[in-house]
Amino acid sequence: MLRRLVQAVQLLTLGVVGACLVLLVIAQPEPAAPPVAMPPGVTIDPVVFGATVYEAQCESCHGKWGEGVYAPVTIDGAASLRAFPDPSGQVEVVRSGRGQMPAFGGRLTDEQIAAVVAYLRQLS
Numbered sequence: 001m002l003r004r005l006v007q008a009v010q011l012l013t014l015g016v017v018g019a020c021l022v023l024l025v026i027a028q029p030e031p032a033a034p035p036v037a038m039p040p041g042v043t044i045d046p047v048v049f050g051a052t053v054y055e056a057q058c059e060s061c062h063g064k065w066g067e068g069v070y071a072p073v074t075i076d077g078a079a080s081l082r083a084f085p086d087p088s089g090q091v092e093v094v095r096s097g098r099g100q101m102p103a104f105g106g107r108l109t110d111e112q113i114a115a116v117v118a119y120l121r122q123l124s
């Protein structure tokens with residue numbers, strides 16, 4: 001009688017553990033889209049790195065080459081240099097947004113913002 005009870009408890013435990021294992025395997029959360037980030041220890045020209053950030057985050061509004069998907073959002077290196085003699089002004093727009101331009105401070109690292117600004121400043 002006791003032996004049966006022990007077997008029943010063992011079976012039940014096995015079942016619960018098995019169910020947990022199955023849940024662990026199938027109930028993994030969706031992996032978040034990988035952010036565009038530079039692996040540690042890798043050095044790369046900021047303009048090259050900035051181009052990858054631009055393509056992922058900015059191109060949809062500003063166009064492949066800064067030509068703008070809609071009129072007011074063109075980005076032109078020469079105009080940028082005039083409007084922002086110091087890159088920090090441009091970094092601020094990207095970090096905090098302006099008008100219809102979304103803020104990227106929460107989405108991109110300082111390094112990514114600096115790189116994408118370096119990329120913008122040589123677009124022409």
Ligand code: HEC
Pocket residue numbers: 053054057058059060061062072073075079080083090093094098099100101102104116117120
């Ligand atoms: C949802 C569309 C959208 C996205 C995405 C977007 N921008 Fe903008 N951006 C705008 C708009 C609209 C403006 C004009 C803002 C204003 O009203 O002054 C602007 C303005 C700017 C300016 C100021 C241009 C100037 O000469 O005054 C910079 C710099 C800029 N964006 C960089 C970026 C960067 C870098 C990214 C990607 C990290 C990006 N933008 C993504 C819409 C966008």
